[in-house]
Amino acid sequence: MPSLARFFDKAALAASQAIRDFDRASFEATLLASPVSLIIGDAAGRSREGQACAGLAVRLLARLYPVVTVEAEDSLRDHLHQTARSIHPGITLDSAEPPVATIVVGAPDSEALPGEAVFVGSNGWTASISTTSPRSVGETANPFGAGAAACFAAAAVFRSVFSDVLPDLPPIQDLTVSILRPWAEDPEADATGVPDADLEETHIVGLGAIGNAVVWALSWCDGLAGRLHLVDGEAVDLSNLQRYVLTSDADATDKTAKTALAERHLADSGLDAVPHDQHWDRYLNDVPDRTLMRVAVGVDSPEARVAVQASLPRIVLNAWTQSGDLGVSRHPDFLDAPCLACLYLPDGERPSYSHRVATEIGLPDQEPRIRGYIDRRKPVDPDLLSDIATANDIPTDELARYQGQPIDAFYAAFVCGGHRLRVGGAGPTREIDAPLAFQSALAGVLLAAEIVADAGGLRSADTPTLTRADVLSTPGVFESDTEPKGLQGRCICRDDDFRARYAEKYEVQLR
Numbered sequence: 001m002p003s004l005a006r007f008f009d010k011a012a013l014a015a016s017q018a019i020r021d022f023d024r025a026s027f028e029a030t031l032l033a034s035p036v037s038l039i040i041g042d043a044a045g046r047s048r049e050g051q052a053c054a055g056l057a058v059r060l061l062a063r064l065y066p067v068v069t070v071e072a073e074d075s076l077r078d079h080l081h082q083t084a085r086s087i088h089p090g091i092t093l094d095s096a097e098p099p100v101a102t103i104v105v106g107a108p109d110s111e112a113l114p115g116e117a118v119f120v121g122s123n124g125w126t127a128s129i130s131t132t133s134p135r136s137v138g139e140t141a142n143p144f145g146a147g148a149a150a151c152f153a154a155a156a157v158f159r160s161v162f163s164d165v166l167p168d169l170p171p172i173q174d175l176t177v178s179i180l181r182p183w184a185e186d187p188e189a190d191a192t193g194v195p196d197a198d199l200e201e202t203h204i205v206g207l208g209a210i211g212n213a214v215v216w217a218l219s220w221c222d223g224l225a226g227r228l229h230l231v232d233g234e235a236v237d238l239s240n241l242q243r244y245v246l247t248s249d250a251d252a253t254d255k256t257a258k259t260a261l262a263e264r265h266l267a268d269s270g271l272d273a274v275p276h277d278q279h280w281d282r283y284l285n286d287v288p289d290r291t292l293m294r295v296a297v298g299v300d301s302p303e304a305r306v307a308v309q310a311s312l313p314r315i316v317l318n319a320w321t322q323s324g325d326l327g328v329s330r331h332p333d334f335l336d337a338p339c340l341a342c343l344y345l346p347d348g349e350r351p352s353y354s355h356r357v358a359t360e361i362g363l364p365d366q367e368p369r370i371r372g373y374i375d376r377r378k379p380v381d382p383d384l385l386s387d388i389a390t391a392n393d394i395p396t397d398e399l400a401r402y403q404g405q406p407i408d409a410f411y412a413a414f415v416c417g418g419h420r421l422r423v424g425g426a427g428p429t430r431e432i433d434a435p436l437a438f439q440s441a442l443a444g445v446l447l448a449a450e451i452v453a454d455a456g457g458l459r460s461a462d463t464p465t466l467t468r469a470d471v472l473s474t475p476g477v478f479e480s481d482t483e484p485k486g487l488q489g490r491c492i493c494r495d496d497d498f499r500a501r502y503a504e505k506y507e508v509q510l511r
């Protein structure tokens with residue numbers, strides 16, 4: 001009998017944001033009755049690109065689907081099985097039932113493909129997807145096209161399995177796209193390997209879902225050198241397994257530091273990984289002159305992004321996921337181009353944290369009371385738990401275990417961790433940060449590509465500021481554009497003091 005992973009609450013929460021009229025019981029039933037299959041053609045299985053694509057596909061599928069079958073040459077299949085079991089020890093890896101959805105990497109060895117198939121391939125920086133015929137897999141050691149293809153494929157599988165309950169989506173297009181230049185009309189020109197590149201002193205801030213995928217991609221790149229500073233003060237939590245591609249079940253049990261997890265995956269790379277197990281603001285105190293040559297940002301709030309930009313790195317690269325889209329932004333020049341903070345200027349409409357917590361725990365009219373708990377770091381007490389239980393129509397006993405916890409921790413577990421949904425409460429009333437695994441993974445692959453492109457000298461002044469995608473609706477389609485620099489002089493990049501400090505730090509001309 002197939003079983004759901006023990007971090008399933010979080011998976012259900014993420015899915016509830018994509019699915020209409022989400023119903024937890026039918027979501028579970030659908031998953032348990034939906035074997036999915038991954039087929040790797042023999043030639044693809046012998047190539048680095050095919051192995052990278054298959055590896056990431058398994059890291060994505062095993063986080064949601066309880067039954068995943070793999071067809072590949074024996075040693076590759078055994079390796080992929082091992083990866084799947086490390087994520088979900090109870091996963092079912094053989095099934096007599098025909099798959100509901102099948103991913104085919106490269107050319108399959110048999111013509112007969114049960115279930116709905118999505119064909120993916122790659123060549124260097126390019127990724128290909130088709131619903132009609134097999135795609136080829138290239139001979140390079142470049143993981144970027146392959147990694148993106150795995151994300152497209154996982155999106156297609158999600159669409160197949162949940163076709164009855166997803167909103168109407170446009171049909172998947174057959175296409176090839178370059179991850180180096182998603183705007184390019186000649187993607188084939190990017191069927192090349194990863195350049196040898198010295199990352200010098202590069203930082204990754206935030207080793208959450210996006211940072212995990214950044215590290216995954218960099219770990220597959222040969223020919224990279226330099227120091228990679230890994231900055232994150234948190235440890236792996238069970239709910240992280242839903243979409244952190246590097247994490248295993250054991251990491252949740254051991255509460256592995258996120259920096260240690262990343263360092264472990266980079267051990268065989270040419271990069272010198274330097275873990276900094278602390279939050280960005282603390283870490284900054286240890287940086288001489290706060291000289292930060294290149295910072296890749298995978299943090300999860302606008303406030304944290306603005307804080308990184310305010311520390312004035314020479315170059316900022318950023319990735320995000322949010323309701324409806326994901327993407328990367330490039331900020332090579334604080335003085336003359338849009339900075340990261342330009343993209344996150346408060347628009348006055350974003351609800352405060354206390355409003356958000358009050359609303360999500362079911363007490364929208366008690367924001368002042370909730371703000372009191374947050375501001376004074378007052379632990380959650382029986383009175384509050386009782387009111388929350390009543391508001392959500394669940395037994396008070398269900399919440400007893402949260403008594404004495406800070407309200408932040410309670411909010412994270414009860415709402416963001418999906419507990420409320422499991423005990424029969426409503427789905428989220430507004431967007432909270434719980435993307436599907438393939439959305440975060442694609443954002444991370446894009447961000448890693450930006451790091452390599454920047455370090456490898458593959459970027460120029462006319463590179464667009466932003467590239468975004470809605471990978472669930474239109475897998476493989478990207479939109480890129482150049483944003484205006486901060487409006488109305490409100491941004492820090494229009495502030496004379498910030499500008500002077502940046503110019504002085506990096507010895508650039510202030511115009």
Ligand SMILES: [Zn+2]
Pocket residue numbers: 338339340341342343485486491492493494
């Ligand atoms: Zn700005």
